[in-house]
Amino acid sequence: MKDLHELKLIRELTHFKDDLIQTHELDRVYIDGNSYPIIAFTIGTTDKTKPALGLFGGVHGLERVGSHVVITYLTSLFKQLSWDEELRERLKDCRIVSIPLINPAGMAAHQRSNPNGVDLMRNAPIDCEEEKPTFLVSGHRYSNRLPWYRGEEGKPMEIESQALVDFCKEQLFDCPAAVTVDFHSGFGMKDRLWFPYAKTSQPFPSIKQVQNIKDILDETLPHHIYQIEPQFDSYTISGDLWDYIYDLHREANSDNENTLIPWTLEMGSWIWVKKNPLQIFTAGGFFNPIKSHRYDRTMRRHMLLIDFLFRASRNFKSWT
Numbered sequence: 001m002k003d004l005h006e007l008k009l010i011r012e013l014t015h016f017k018d019d020l021i022q023t024h025e026l027d028r029v030y031i032d033g034n035s036y037p038i039i040a041f042t043i044g045t046t047d048k049t050k051p052a053l054g055l056f057g058g059v060h061g062l063e064r065v066g067s068h069v070v071i072t073y074l075t076s077l078f079k080q081l082s083w084d085e086e087l088r089e090r091l092k093d094c095r096i097v098s099i100p101l102i103n104p105a106g107m108a109a110h111q112r113s114n115p116n117g118v119d120l121m122r123n124a125p126i127d128c129e130e131e132k133p134t135f136l137v138s139g140h141r142y143s144n145r146l147p148w149y150r151g152e153e154g155k156p157m158e159i160e161s162q163a164l165v166d167f168c169k170e171q172l173f174d175c176p177a178a179v180t181v182d183f184h185s186g187f188g189m190k191d192r193l194w195f196p197y198a199k200t201s202q203p204f205p206s207i208k209q210v211q212n213i214k215d216i217l218d219e220t221l222p223h224h225i226y227q228i229e230p231q232f233d234s235y236t237i238s239g240d241l242w243d244y245i246y247d248l249h250r251e252a253n254s255d256n257e258n259t260l261i262p263w264t265l266e267m268g269s270w271i272w273v274k275k276n277p278l279q280i281f282t283a284g285g286f287f288n289p290i291k292s293h294r295y296d297r298t299m300r301r302h303m304l305l306i307d308f309l310f311r312a313s314r315n316f317k318s319w320t
């Protein structure tokens with residue numbers, strides 16, 4: 001099999017032996033005669049009625065840096081488990097669940113979409129409700145040779161999208177509170193933390209909880225760099241997987257107070273390009289920091305955010 005650097009790192013994570021870590025192969029995806037696993041981790045208690053933090057990356061195959069942030073965090077977490085008794089104690093009461101690389105075959109092929117040319121973040125069966133979606137970018141069904149292709153009308157979701165939806169249903173829908181972050185890169189100069197919806201500018205039903213999380217984030221990490229806003233502020237799209245998962249969660253939990261807040265961290269890659277214009281000619285240069293100090297800084301800065309959200313998910317009563 002053609003070696004994919006990110007999968008190699010993820011496989012190394014599967015070799016950690018610890019009773020607090022479980023590894024799952026959710027499915028396999030094939031491209032050019034090679035097969036690539038979609039690997040997930042669940043860390044902490046196996047009691048699914050405890051609060052959870054979800055970490056996801058690599059929906060878009062070109063945005064390697066998102067997977068790297070998740071892999072870096074998990075690697076550090078797994079190593080801490082060998083010496084930090086307090087961390088082990090905390091994880092008996094809560095969980096971290098993760099798919100670091102949702103679209104491994106796309107990443108192996110150096111493309112945004114999956115092997116079928118489908119943009120997974122346009123693939124959910126849910127339509128944009130705005131009157132004037134952005135041409136192509138909002139998702140379309142013209143051709144899989146164009147970016148942002150949603151897949152054929154009425155067809156089941158792609159393997160990768162379905163794996164993500166099923167994993168979230170199984171792991172997060174019974175939690176009293178779940179906070180997830182899906183790491184992307186490529187839009188704008190700033191790091192944006194988006195909350196739903198992407199499909200409509202109608203108010204997000206959990207806006208109060210989002211505001212509460214923002215308030216404690218502002219207090220806990222003063223001078224943080226995140227611009228917190230609904231995704232539709234940037235653009236509206238059809239088929240957003242997190243809109244879909246959020247709505248499914250609401251439907252499944254209409255008779256209780258279980259809460260799911262799915263965030264998307266859109267790392268502003270234009271700043272990396274602005275500071276190092278030549279990187280645009282390198283593979284993935286538009287979506288990833290290439291210079292090593294910039295890469296290190298990117299890895300470092302989001303660890304604080306993840307730690308904060310881990311604590312916020314455990315202490316969910318402070319914001320739900």
Ligand SMILES: [Zn+2]
Nearest residue numbers: 060063184185
């Ligand atoms: Zn993306």
